[in-house]
Amino acid sequence: MAAPMLDGFMPGSEDELAAFIAHSAEAQTPVEVCGNGTKRAIGRPVQTAGKIGTGNLTGVTLYEPSELVIAARAGTPLSEVEALLDEHNQMLAFEPADMTPLTGKSDVAEPPTIGSVFATNTSGSRRVLRGAARDHLLGVRAVNGRGETIKWGGRVMKNVTGVDLARGLSGSWGTLAVMTEVTMKVLPKPEDTRTLMLFGLPDEAAIALCCAAMGTPYEVSAAIHIPASMAARLSNQELGGLGRAITALRLENFPESTQARAEKLEQQIGTFGEVYTIGNEPSLEFWRDVRELRFLTGSQFPLWRITTAPSRAVGMVNAIRAQLDCQAAYDWSGGLVWLELAPSRDADATDLRRIIADFEAHATLIRAPLAMRSAVEVFHPLPAANMTLSQKLKAAFDPAGILNPGRMYPEV
Amino acid sequence: MSGIQLPEPDTGVLDRRDALVAGLQRVSPNVVTDPIGLEVFEADALTAYRNVPLAVVLPTSTEEVSRVLRFCHENDLNVLPRGAGTSLSGGALPMKDTVVVGISKMNQVLDINLDDRVARVQTGITNLGISNAVSELGFFYAPDPSSQLACTLAGNIAMNSGGAHCLKYGVTTNNILGMTVVMMDGEIVEFGGDFLDPHGYDFLGLMTGSEGQFGIVTEATVRILPKAEGERPMLMGFNSAEDAGGCVAAIIGAGIVPVALEYMDRPAIKICEDFAGAGYPLDVEALLIVEVEGSEEEIADLFGRIREIAKDFNPTEMREAQSAEEAAAIWRGRKSAFGAMGRISDYMCMDGVIPLSTLPKALSEVSRICQHYGLGVANIFHAGDGNLHPLIMFNANDPDEKDRAERCGGDILEACVELGGCLTGEHGVGIEKRDLMTTQYNRTDLEQQIRVKTVFDPDWRLNRGKVFPLDMQPGNGSPHA
Ligand SMILES: Cc1cc2nc3c(=O)[nH]c(=O)nc-3n(C[C@H](O)[C@H](O)[C@@H](O)COP(=O)(O)OP(=O)(O)OC[C@H]3O[C@@H](n4cnc5c(N)ncnc54)[C@H](O)[C@@H]3O)c2cc1C
Ligand SMILES: Cc1cc2nc3c(=O)[nH]c(=O)nc-3n(C[C@H](O)[C@H](O)[C@H](O)COP(=O)(O)OP(=O)(O)OC[C@H]3O[C@@H](n4cnc5c(N)ncnc54)[C@H](O)[C@@H]3O)c2cc1C
Numbered sequence: 001m002a003a004p005m006l007d008g009f010m011p012g013s014e015d016e017l018a019a020f021i022a023h024s025a026e027a028q029t030p031v032e033v034c035g036n037g038t039k040r041a042i043g044r045p046v047q048t049a050g051k052i053g054t055g056n057l058t059g060v061t062l063y064e065p066s067e068l069v070i071a072a073r074a075g076t077p078l079s080e081v082e083a084l085l086d087e088h089n090q091m092l093a094f095e096p097a098d099m100t101p102l103t104g105k106s107d108v109a110e111p112p113t114i115g116s117v118f119a120t121n122t123s124g125s126r127r128v129l130r131g132a133a134r135d136h137l138l139g140v141r142a143v144n145g146r147g148e149t150i151k152w153g154g155r156v157m158k159n160v161t162g163v164d165l166a167r168g169l170s171g172s173w174g175t176l177a178v179m180t181e182v183t184m185k186v187l188p189k190p191e192d193t194r195t196l197m198l199f200g201l202p203d204e205a206a207i208a209l210c211c212a213a214m215g216t217p218y219e220v221s222a223a224i225h226i227p228a229s230m231a232a233r234l235s236n237q238e239l240g241g242l243g244r245a246i247t248a249l250r251l252e253n254f255p256e257s258t259q260a261r262a263e264k265l266e267q268q269i270g271t272f273g274e275v276y277t278i279g280n281e282p283s284l285e286f287w288r289d290v291r292e293l294r295f296l297t298g299s300q301f302p303l304w305r306i307t308t309a310p311s312r313a314v315g316m317v318n319a320i321r322a323q324l325d326c327q328a329a330y331d332w333s334g335g336l337v338w339l340e341l342a343p344s345r346d347a348d349a350t351d352l353r354r355i356i357a358d359f360e361a362h363a364t365l366i367r368a369p370l371a372m373r374s375a376v377e378v379f380h381p382l383p384a385a386n387m388t389l390s391q392k393l394k395a396a397f398d399p400a401g402i403l404n405p406g407r408m409y410p411e412v
Numbered sequence: 413m414s415g416i417q418l419p420e421p422d423t424g425v426l427d428r429r430d431a432l433v434a435g436l437q438r439v440s441p442n443v444v445t446d447p448i449g450l451e452v453f454e455a456d457a458l459t460a461y462r463n464v465p466l467a468v469v470l471p472t473s474t475e476e477v478s479r480v481l482r483f484c485h486e487n488d489l490n491v492l493p494r495g496a497g498t499s500l501s502g503g504a505l506p507m508k509d510t511v512v513v514g515i516s517k518m519n520q521v522l523d524i525n526l527d528d529r530v531a532r533v534q535t536g537i538t539n540l541g542i543s544n545a546v547s548e549l550g551f552f553y554a555p556d557p558s559s560q561l562a563c564t565l566a567g568n569i570a571m572n573s574g575g576a577h578c579l580k581y582g583v584t585t586n587n588i589l590g591m592t593v594v595m596m597d598g599e600i601v602e603f604g605g606d607f608l609d610p611h612g613y614d615f616l617g618l619m620t621g622s623e624g625q626f627g628i629v630t631e632a633t634v635r636i637l638p639k640a641e642g643e644r645p646m647l648m649g650f651n652s653a654e655d656a657g658g659c660v661a662a663i664i665g666a667g668i669v670p671v672a673l674e675y676m677d678r679p680a681i682k683i684c685e686d687f688a689g690a691g692y693p694l695d696v697e698a699l700l701i702v703e704v705e706g707s708e709e710e711i712a713d714l715f716g717r718i719r720e721i722a723k724d725f726n727p728t729e730m731r732e733a734q735s736a737e738e739a740a741a742i743w744r745g746r747k748s749a750f751g752a753m754g755r756i757s758d759y760m761c762m763d764g765v766i767p768l769s770t771l772p773k774a775l776s777e778v779s780r781i782c783q784h785y786g787l788g789v790a791n792i793f794h795a796g797d798g799n800l801h802p803l804i805m806f807n808a809n810d811p812d813e814k815d816r817a818e819r820c821g822g823d824i825l826e827a828c829v830e831l832g833g834c835l836t837g838e839h840g841v842g843i844e845k846r847d848l849m850t851t852q853y854n855r856t857d858l859e860q861q862i863r864v865k866t867v868f869d870p871d872w873r874l875n876r877g878k879v880f881p882l883d884m885q886p887g888n889g890s891p892h893a
Contacts, residue, residue, distance in 0.1 A: 066661035067768045067798075068669075089667060121609065132609055134617060135586045150860045151853070156765040157797035158583060158837035160572045160621050161845070161852055162879065163861035167585065167617020176613075188667030211527040215550075217641045256713045257706060264707075309528040309606045335528075335608050362611045380611045385601045389867065390613050396863040408612070 008032070008051025014141065014149055014180045017052065021178065022147025024050060025400045033174030033404050035075060035113030044378045045370055046407050054115055057180055060084060062155060069138065069155050071183040074115025081114050085186055093187040094133045095124035098292045099366075115179045121171030124291050125222035125250070128214065128332040130187070134170035139183035142169060144176070145398025155183050168393070174404045175412055176397035190252035193283040194262045196269070197276045200244040201225070203314045207334040209272045211310050213249045214333045216268055218261040222250040222287065223333040230295040230329050236285060250287060293338070295329055301340045302347035302368045308361035310334030316359035323355060324348050339363075349376040379408050387411060415818055416461065416502075416843050419877040419885075421509035425466065425489065432487060433467050436511065439479040444468035453512045456497040456504035458844060460814065465492065465506035470514045474592055474600060474630040477513060481628065482598030484511055490876050491596070493624040495536065495567030498559045500761055501842025503571065503623050507877060513628060515566050521545045522631065530589060530606045532633045535566035539573075542634060551636040554581035557838065558750065569629050572621030574838040576672040576703075579796035581637065583838070585620040590633035593619060593626075596869050606633045618864065623840050624875040626868035640705035643671060645742045646715055648722055649696035649729035653677070656698035657771035659725040660795045663702070666721055668714060672703040673796035674746055677775065680790035680803070681745075687752030690745030693729045700795065701746055749792050749803075757788070757805040762821050764828030765837040768798045777827045778802050785820040787813070799837035800828065826851050841879045849881055858884060 008031075011017035024031050031050035054075035062071040065088040072081050078096060085091055096117045116122075118140070123132040139153030152165035169177055198209065203225065210223035225247045226234075234240040251258045251265065266275045278286070289295070296303060308316055313334035320326055325342040341348055347368045356363055362380040365373065382390060387409070394401065394412040406412075425432070436443045444450060445467065455462040466489070471477045484491050492506045494514040499505075506512050518534035524546060525531070531553070533542060539560035542553040556575035557563055563573070569591065574583040581587070590604035603619060604610040619626055650656040660673060676684065676692075676699045685692040692699060704714040715732050722730060733739035745752075753759050766774045775791060778800070782789040788805040802824055806817035825835050825845060829852045835845045849858060862880055866872070872886055 064767070064769060066665040068664060069767075121614075123609070127608065131582060131586050134614060135582060144860060148856050148860070150857050152857065152861075154832065154834055155767055156833050156837070158574055158578065158765055158794075158799050159834045160838060160840050161835045162841060162849060162858070163864050164572070164585070164617055164621045165861065165864070167614045167620070168864060170614050170617065171609075172613055188664075188669060191667065208527075211529075214529060215526055215638050217550075217638050254710075254713060254717075257710045260707055260709055307607045307609055307611075309525070309530070311525060311527045332608060360605060360607070362607070364611060382612050383602070385599055386603075386612060386615070389601070389615065392867040393613055393618075393864065396867050397860070 008034070008053055010053045010056045012056050014057070014143065017057070017178060017180060018143045018147045018149050020052065021143050021145065021402070024402050025145055025147055028400055028402065030402045030405045033178050035116035035119070036111060044407050045374050046404050048405070052178060054113060054178065054180070061181060062183070065090060068157070068186050069183065070186050071139070071155060071181060072114050073181050074113060074179045076114045077111040078114050078117055079111050086189070089189045090186045091189045092136065092184065093126060093130040094136055095126040095291060096122045096133060097124040100292070114182060118170050118182055119172065119174050119179060125224060125287065125331055128223065128335065129219060129221045134167055136185045137166045137170055137182060138185055140166045140169055140179055141181040142177035142179045145400060145403045150177065153183065157185060173408050175394060175407055176403065178403065192253065192255040192258045193280050193287070194251045194258045195278045195283040195286060196249045196251070196262060196265060197278065198247045198273045199242060199276070201247050201273060203317065203330070205272060206245065206247040207310055207314050207330060209247055209269055210249070210333040213265060213269055216265060218251060218265050219253070220249050220265070221252045222248070222290070224248050224290060225330040225334070226295050227327060227329065229327055233295050233297070234286070234289050235294060236282065239286070248286065250283065290331070296338060296340060300367070300369065301343060302372070303366045304339040304341070304352065304363050305366050306337040306339055306356060306361050306363045307335060308337070308356070308359050312359045312361070313337055316356055316361055319355050319358070320352065323351060346376055347372055353381070377409070382409070415815065416847070417882060418843070419507060419882065421507055425509040429466055432489065435483055435487065436467055436469060436480065439483045440469050440471055440476055442470045442472060442476070442517070444470065453494065453497070453506060453514065456499040456502060458500055458502040458505065458842070461502050461505050461843065463506050463508050465510045465512045466508065468512040468514060470517050472517050474594060477515070477594045477628055477630050478598045478600055480513055481594055481596055484873065485597045490873050492875050493566070493570065493628045495564030495570070496538070496562045498563045499567065499571065499842060500763070500839045501836070501844040503840050503842035503875070503878060505843060515628065515630060516564060518630060524549070525606065526551065528606055529636050530633050531636050532606070532631065533565060535569065535629050535632050536564050539563050539565060539568055546636050550639055552639050553634055554587055554637055555584045558747070565632060565634070566629050569620050569632060570622060570624045571838065571840040574799070576674060576794060579673060579794070580669055580671045585617060587635045588616055588620055588632055589635060591616060591619060591629050592631040594628045594630060596627065596871070596873050601627070604633065623842065623879050625865055625879060626874065641707045642711060643703055643705040644711050644733045644739050645672070645701050645703040646718065646730065646732040647692070647742050648700045648702065648727045649693040650698045650700070650725060650727055652697050653772045653775045655725040656700055657768065659700065659722050659727070661768060662721045662724065663718055664796070666717065668717060670702045670796065671705050672701065673794065674701040675699070675793050675795035676746065677791040679788070680749065680792045683752050683756060683790055684745040684749050687755060688745040688748045690741045692745050696728055701742055746792070753790065753803050758808040759803045759805050760817050760821050762800070762802045762804065762824055763836050763839040764800050764825045764833060766798045766800060766828050766831045766833035768795070770831040771798070774800065774828065774831055778824055781820055781823045781827065785816045787817060787820055797837070798833065822848060843878055846879055847881055849879070855884070
């Protein structure tokens with residue numbers, strides 16, 4: 001099963017991969033690390049002679065539903081893992097967001113891989129309650145930049161044996177090691193989902209509402225605010241057609257619980273406006289749209305992903321809006337802002353970073369043309385001390401600097 | 413003394429003690445020098461190992477920690493970061509040439525933000541202290557080690573501590589958003605903040621569980637969570653480990669994730685019942701405590717589901733707590749386990765983890781190994797996550813028994829690894845499991861971990877002699893260096 005878009009090396013086994021990397025290290029030949037390469041259009045472009053794809057390292061290697069654990073080789077399509085879990089009414093609780101529609105690559109023949117989910121620490125709306133991808137990684141096998149096979153952790157829920165290399169590799173964008181197998185914690189799928197919606201709230205009230213709801217004992221599992229212009233892109237015509245901003249709060253549990261919790265939550269947040277509650281099916285449809293980021297355009301408008309504390313989010317967006325032409329949606333109760341800007345020469349990187357500095361926020365450029373991504377800092381710049389540590393960490397895994405050089409920062 | 417080898421102290425440092433202490437006093441007004449004061453810091457909760465340290469400093473600010481570390485760095489001194497000293501693995505054991513830097517005086521809550529659901533604290537605050545600070549506001553800090561009354565957040569971060577509620581809420585690493593760290597050369601670095609998912613490499617994740625070997629954590633931003641509407645335990649007795657283990661698997665398989673799921677075997681039940689009078693059944697082989705959360709209606713619904721599931725496993729007893737008093741009684745026995753045990757015997761608390769499906773096999777291995785060494789054992793553990801705590805009984809005044817207990821513990825942990833588990837779920841490696849690391853990891857795995865340690869502490873000054881097999885540790889003083 002050779003993925004046609006990859007003209008690079010597709011190892012059939014961990015040993016083959018290790019031998020290839022050892023050779024590349026010796027020859028000092030940089031290599032680009034890919035899952036199925038669906039997101040190569042995101043992030044800093046890497047210029048390398050070689051390319052490695054994990055697309056042939058596939059298959060679920062362990063699944064124990066009653067122990068809430070699943071393991072898969074890194075190149076296994078995320079969709080395959082999720083389909084298997086679904087058969088047992090389980091799920092990846094961090095709800096990895098699906099960026100495919102964003103990058104215009106809706107080709108299912110090259111689906112995102114499970115390895116890249118952890119390599120990019122990709123989480124979706126449920127992150128706010130259940131944690132990030134990295135919080136669910138129990139064990140990992142990988143090949144470092146020396147061509148050595150390393151493993152950390154295993155299949156058990158709790159493990160503090162030695163330095164936590166699983167966290168170390170999470171979110172490292174293939175710059176430290178190539179993961180070959182990941183073991184994850186899974187959770188039962190909720191039997192029922194209900195969504196409380198309020199319409200037409202200004203950003204300030206919407207985020208205050210989200211924070212208030214997240215502070216109740218009812219375990220709100222997602223809190224998002226989508227402005228009217230972006231809501232118009234949702235699959236549900238009725239919702240999109242309202243022409244109003246949508247603020248949505250999700251409850252997930254056994255039906256007895258969601259119903260009781262929805263009633264109590266509604267009482268507590270009623271002061272914010274009229275509350276509409278939607279049931280299981282339409283809820284699932286709405287949150288599927290959110291997971292696929294359907295509220296964003298599929299176009300080439302520069303797209304930024306900004307994290308900050310919810311209490312600073314609206315002030316930050318207002319400050320940006322005062323100077324730049326933009327649209328913003330707030331996930332994670334306000335802690336994650338998706339910002340689309342009007343086209344410009346440099347994705348307004350300099351201005352944007354200057355403005356958000358006052359709000360202790362961090363911005364990653366998710367979508368922009370290639371030339372722009374080579375020219376601006378895609379990931380948020382690090383303070384000097386942190387960059388020094390990052391360079392040393394890179395050297396600890398990949399002393400020859402051959403794995404995805406420059407993918408995150410020019411220095412690593 | 414017992415079998416674990418420690419690095420030789422640097423006699424050059426010991427000889428210069430007075431001058432070094434005087435130097436420390438120039439950078440900190442909080443140096444402990446009197447012999448009795450120093451003895452307080454000679455051991456942690458693994459009391460079989462003791463060393464009076466060279467000096468102890470108890471700073472009151474991050475800047476002071478920085479000055480102290482810079483002094484130690486310039487004078488080639490080894491440093492041990494210390495919280496409350498409740499480590500069970502010898503993680504906070506000093507060597508004779510070590511300067512202990514204890515952060516217990518730094519225990520202030522700096523900021524609470526309910527909208528963002530975070531609290532910023534100095535890390536000398538106790539684990540329970542954080543929950544107490546936000547309790548009136550309806551919030552709590554989730555990781556809850558049994559030692560929470562005493563242990564500090566700093567120690568929790570260094571050990572990545574867990575507790576009974578971790579099945580649902582995760583361990584320490586899942587609940588830390590930011591930290592201030594003083595590096596060995598005195599540099600102050602910030603990782604993360606009060607927001608989710610910091611950019612760049614996951615330094616928060618690497619620091620958490622680093623057992624005092626990477627830097628000294630002085631402040632942290634933690635996630636706080638709204639308290640559930642209510643919670644209540646139920647108690648179930650079974651005739652065999654197979655039935656109890658099967659019931660746990662079936663509960664989880666049915667989509668229920670209780671907030672706590674505790675297991676006790678027959679000896680443990682008897683010891684706890686004798687001590688606490690909790691009303692535990694004494695004629696069963698295994699007892700489960702299952703706690704669920706929610707409103708009264710939700711709890712009733714979940715109890716109903718669990719009862720139905722449990723029926724397939726021949727429970728001899730199922731008792732739902734109907735009141736706060738009954739709930740307290742059910743937990744009283746479990747929570748007093750360590751004290752109850754201490755009353756009848758010296759004991760060593762092991763901390764291995766196994767895949768849940770191997771539970772019956774694991775328990776029979778534990779009894780076989782203990783029988784082999786002629787020692788008694790009681791098992792208490794977090795059944796949801798397979799974190800076993802065999803309590804090995806021995807007589808601390810009998811050197812032979814003590815030695816046998818240590819070897820017995822080692823064999824049990826090796827068995828856990830063989831069953832697909834790991835050496836430690838929450839107490840850390842420390843000195844206790846250092847030499848067993850090669851059973852879980854090969855040398856290449858360990859060398860990669862060692863290289864990461866070296867990123868943070870290039871000269872290996874921080875908490876030396878721990879975590880990695882001595883012959884793999886670089887630096888002076890090590891017999892195998
Ligand atoms: C700046 C940026 C931010 C992003 N943020 C999000 C987000 O918030 N939500 C979201 O859903 N998606 C995000 N993505 C996209 C994310 O990469 C995809 O969702 C994804 O999982 C792509 O799958 P793939 O297998 O095609 O990965 P690829 O495009 O092949 O690889 C993605 C990255 O992971 C690395 N990688 C892949 N496999 C391995 C492996 N086995 N070992 C080590 N490294 C590996 C690659 O080197 C590369 O850096 C982001 C991407 C970028 C560039
Ligand atoms: C009765 C009892 C029950 C226990 N139950 C549990 C339990 O249920 N779950 C659990 O996880 N643990 C448990 N423990 C173990 C212990 O309480 C934990 O490991 C705890 O986190 C240690 O905290 P401490 O403040 O006492 O740290 P210490 O013992 O002082 O130190 C522990 C480690 O942390 C490092 N350290 C301390 N301060 C810092 C700092 N500022 N920066 C960097 N490193 C630092 C030390 O160097 C050492 O390696 C129990 C212990 C006892 C005695």
